[in-house]
Amino acid sequence: MPASRPRNLALAYVRSVVRRARHAARGLATLDSGRKDRALLQMAQALHQAVPELMSENRKDVQAGQAAGLPAALLDRLTLNEKRIAAMASGLEQIAALPDPVGRVLDGWSRPNGLQIQQVRVPIGVIAIVYESRPNVTADAAGLCLKSGNASILRGGKEALRSNLAIHGLLARCLKECGLSPHAIQMIDRTDRSVVKHLARSDGWVNLIIPRGGEGLIRAVAEEATVPVMKHYKGVCHVYVDRDADLDMARSITVNAKVQRPGVCNAAECLLVHRDVARAFLPSAAAELRAAHVELRACPETRCIVRGLIPAQASDWGREFLDLILAVRVVHSLQEAIDFINTYGSGHSDAIVTRNLTAAAEFTRQVDSAAVFVNASTRFTDGYEFGMGAEIGISTDRLHARGPVGLRELTTYKYIVHGTGQIRQ
Amino acid sequence: MPASRPRNLALAYVRSVVRRARHAARGLATLDSGRKDRALLQMAQALHQAVPELMSENRKDVQAGQAAGLPAALLDRLTLNEKRIAAMASGLEQIAALPDPVGRVLDGWSRPNGLQIQQVRVPIGVIAIVYESRPNVTADAAGLCLKSGNASILRGGKEALRSNLAIHGLLARCLKECGLSPHAIQMIDRTDRSVVKHLARSDGWVNLIIPRGGEGLIRAVAEEATVPVMKHYKGVCHVYVDRDADLDMARSITVNAKVQRPGVCNAAECLLVHRDVARAFLPSAAAELRAAHVELRACPETRCIVRGLIPAQASDWGREFLDLILAVRVVHSLQEAIDFINTYGSGHSDAIVTRNLTAAAEFTRQVDSAAVFVNASTRFTDGYEFGMGAEIGISTDRLHARGPVGLRELTTYKYIVHGTGQIRQ
Numbered sequence: 001m002p003a004s005r006p007r008n009l010a011l012a013y014v015r016s017v018v019r020r021a022r023h024a025a026r027g028l029a030t031l032d033s034g035r036k037d038r039a040l041l042q043m044a045q046a047l048h049q050a051v052p053e054l055m056s057e058n059r060k061d062v063q064a065g066q067a068a069g070l071p072a073a074l075l076d077r078l079t080l081n082e083k084r085i086a087a088m089a090s091g092l093e094q095i096a097a098l099p100d101p102v103g104r105v106l107d108g109w110s111r112p113n114g115l116q117i118q119q120v121r122v123p124i125g126v127i128a129i130v131y132e133s134r135p136n137v138t139a140d141a142a143g144l145c146l147k148s149g150n151a152s153i154l155r156g157g158k159e160a161l162r163s164n165l166a167i168h169g170l171l172a173r174c175l176k177e178c179g180l181s182p183h184a185i186q187m188i189d190r191t192d193r194s195v196v197k198h199l200a201r202s203d204g205w206v207n208l209i210i211p212r213g214g215e216g217l218i219r220a221v222a223e224e225a226t227v228p229v230m231k232h233y234k235g236v237c238h239v240y241v242d243r244d245a246d247l248d249m250a251r252s253i254t255v256n257a258k259v260q261r262p263g264v265c266n267a268a269e270c271l272l273v274h275r276d277v278a279r280a281f282l283p284s285a286a287a288e289l290r291a292a293h294v295e296l297r298a299c300p301e302t303r304c305i306v307r308g309l310i311p312a313q314a315s316d317w318g319r320e321f322l323d324l325i326l327a328v329r330v331v332h333s334l335q336e337a338i339d340f341i342n343t344y345g346s347g348h349s350d351a352i353v354t355r356n357l358t359a360a361a362e363f364t365r366q367v368d369s370a371a372v373f374v375n376a377s378t379r380f381t382d383g384y385e386f387g388m389g390a391e392i393g394i395s396t397d398r399l400h401a402r403g404p405v406g407l408r409e410l411t412t413y414k415y416i417v418h419g420t421g422q423i424r425q
Numbered sequence: 426m427p428a429s430r431p432r433n434l435a436l437a438y439v440r441s442v443v444r445r446a447r448h449a450a451r452g453l454a455t456l457d458s459g460r461k462d463r464a465l466l467q468m469a470q471a472l473h474q475a476v477p478e479l480m481s482e483n484r485k486d487v488q489a490g491q492a493a494g495l496p497a498a499l500l501d502r503l504t505l506n507e508k509r510i511a512a513m514a515s516g517l518e519q520i521a522a523l524p525d526p527v528g529r530v531l532d533g534w535s536r537p538n539g540l541q542i543q544q545v546r547v548p549i550g551v552i553a554i555v556y557e558s559r560p561n562v563t564a565d566a567a568g569l570c571l572k573s574g575n576a577s578i579l580r581g582g583k584e585a586l587r588s589n590l591a592i593h594g595l596l597a598r599c600l601k602e603c604g605l606s607p608h609a610i611q612m613i614d615r616t617d618r619s620v621v622k623h624l625a626r627s628d629g630w631v632n633l634i635i636p637r638g639g640e641g642l643i644r645a646v647a648e649e650a651t652v653p654v655m656k657h658y659k660g661v662c663h664v665y666v667d668r669d670a671d672l673d674m675a676r677s678i679t680v681n682a683k684v685q686r687p688g689v690c691n692a693a694e695c696l697l698v699h700r701d702v703a704r705a706f707l708p709s710a711a712a713e714l715r716a717a718h719v720e721l722r723a724c725p726e727t728r729c730i731v732r733g734l735i736p737a738q739a740s741d742w743g744r745e746f747l748d749l750i751l752a753v754r755v756v757h758s759l760q761e762a763i764d765f766i767n768t769y770g771s772g773h774s775d776a777i778v779t780r781n782l783t784a785a786a787e788f789t790r791q792v793d794s795a796a797v798f799v800n801a802s803t804r805f806t807d808g809y810e811f812g813m814g815a816e817i818g819i820s821t822d823r824l825h826a827r828g829p830v831g832l833r834e835l836t837t838y839k840y841i842v843h844g845t846g847q848i849r850q
Contacts, residue, residue: 125823368451375845375847376846398633399825403839412823413827414794414796417801
């Protein structure tokens with residue numbers, strides 16, 4: 001927190017928000033699971049019942065967005081319909097059904113002097129989440145924070161403000177009806193950019209800030225923050241087809257990793273193929289990928305095997321296309337594949353396809369990514385697919401949480417030590 | 426990492442250091458425990474053998490410090506003698522004897538589609554440690570990082586530079602002799618302040634920066650950093666004597682928590698006493714504390730019970746004295762004590778003395794500190810006392826590591842997922 005006298009309105013506003021959040025966080029930290037779950041279920045019900053009013057507020061955002069010339073993709077992400085509102089409600093129901101991470105004893109041991117030490121999960125405290133256009137993040141993020149015992153401060157995109165305020169209004173009403181502090185979930189209703197800066201510098205009040213959105217947003221928050229930041233950077237994911245791969249499996253995994261949903265961070269951006277199987281693998285794989293409208297940008301060796309491919313530029317290695325584009329490269333050894341991934345990858349998700357135990361072991365040992373797959377698609381890096389339930393994103397940081405960030409990753413721990421009068425000698 | 430063209434010498438220097446560190450980190454990440462332990466033991470031996478040359482280099486630092494008028498306490502911390510060098514060596518031997526955290530499977534489960542997921546400990550990568558005058562930190566920090574598979578970049582205080590370089594020279598020689606990269610442990614030999622700034626902004630190269638020292642150093646690093654920071658702020662620790670306390674135990678714990686080593690972060694700074702036992706407890710406790718030369722700064726109620734105490738000022742609550750000074754306050758309930766600690770404490774270590782199960786449970790549930798003690802001295806918050814072995818400090822952060830930071834806390838994890846060709850639907 002900066003010096004004690006607010007220099008401007010945005011700072012004064014952020015101060016009052018973070019103070020209320022900190023106060024609410026104290027109450028949340030010791031709240032029974034049952035009361036949190038009842039509030040979540042009531043919120044789900046309120047969302048179901050409020051479809052007309054949410055859609056009416058959302059329509060104003062969409063119309064303003066159209067008038068401002070927002071691109072079609074953004075307008076689509078901004079739009080709420082009955083199905084999307086039902087999905088938000090069902091998300092909250094799913095969060096209610098997940099086990100509460102708070103209070104879980106992670107470890108415990110006795111010391112020679114008789115001290116009994118327990119390491120117990122507790123909430124992080126106050127979490128600020130800064131996100132872009134999709135209004136469903138409002139309910140998801142608030143629900144995950146509530147269940148994990150954290151107070152949340154939400155700052156959505158200004159183009160979704162009316163929708164977000166309408167959703168937040170429902171959530172806050174439910175908190176009150178359940179006898180909880182409405183400040184447990186707060187929505188920032190100022191659109192000035194400096195609010196994010198003040199939030200990111202509210203150390204001692206805000207315990208974590210999570211920017212969700214484009215790289216520009218994340219970098220700006222990380223640059224300004226004195227509060228810890230949990231980053232969700234890009235995913236430059238690789239599929240490596242080993243010399244000992246089952247080539248049918250390799251084709252199926254490659255196509256799935258690229259095509260099933262190309263615009264997300266766990267989609268593959270680069271295919272590496274061992275030269276010993278390049279001639280056997282690449283023609284059929286390229287045909288199937290091209291049939292799925294994938295543009296291949298290939299190294300010279302690949303282009304000798306499959307004619308008519310676009311030459312890869314140096315900038316295509318390590319690039320996140322987020323589109324139906326795949327870089328393709330022949331490598332001369334497993335080690336070359338590993339080194340390439342550790343150099344050009346983003347440490348997100350990388351896969352090997354092989355039947356060879358040694359190759360699988362070396363790949364998983366050496367590839368330094370949040371998720372390393374053997375004979376499976378990179379698309380599985382996901383809270384739901386991992387069985388963790390809802391997630392707030394995929395962390396590309398190494399500290400605190402790596403990979404999918406679910407309820408467990410939104411907690412910390414404390415030590416509880418029981419003695420019988422021990423003093424230190 | 427800032428833009429690609431170095432603007433100055435300090436930046437160019439830091440870039441070459443962090444690149445070498447990153448390269449070394451790759452090799453360290455997959456190194457067998459046996460090889461790490463052999464290097465640590467060899468370093469211990471080298472320290473034992475180099476006592477005369479280390480003391481001679483250290484003498485130059487001490488003489489320069491005397492000439493520059495360093496205070497006696499700082500000169501003492503700066504000074505190496507045979508006993509302190511032996512302690513450094515024995516620290517490395519102890520680290521070698523600890524279990525290697527890397528490679529440990531933290532969790533594992535199967536998914537309905539047959540995917541087998543394992544969460545496995547891996548090193549963080551490159552860790553920068555910025556510290557002040559004590560040269561023994563050089564060996565401790567390097568040893569902990571090496572054992573946990575991390576490359577370390579060490580930046581000690583300029584007053585200890587010759588000593589640090591001499592110690593580092595030995596460590597690097599041992600790395601080489603053991604066939605490891607000498608860049609696994611690097612010592613910054615430039616004393617300009619901007620080096621720390623560039624280190625703290627080397628994201629993508631440095632994965633964690635740990636400032637160890639005064640609050641000014643820590644705040645400066647946190648302010649500039651884009652790299653995650655692990656902070657070791659102050660400890661404002663409380664002992665609360667409950668209505669149902671064993672008063673002899675309460676006296677013994679209070680005196681120990683304050684007097685046994687008053688200058689450290691887990692020493693008590695404030696005594697809270699329930700009013701129902703204040704008359705029975707305070708006179709004898711005050712007598713014993715005063716006999717140990719503790720200055721008591723007391724609330725009005727305490728001063729009615731024990732005559733002649735200094736009145737506490739508002740600024741004495743929540744203050745880290747790091748000295749033989751203790752604030753004393755009578756509270757009217759357990760809840761008042763808990764709220765006081767959550768308001769004025771620093772979330773480090775706080776203790777209750779009680780025979781009452783409910784009081785103990787409420788205290789441990791509600792007090793939001795890294796370590797919460799029942800019937801034991803706050804002085805036990807320590808890696809060795811917790812049985813974790815050597816520690817690099819006590820984190821007052823809530824993310825990643827809270828409380829003592831040992832080998833385990835210097836690691837992160839990755840997911841290794843084995844499939845049989847699974848693709849996402």
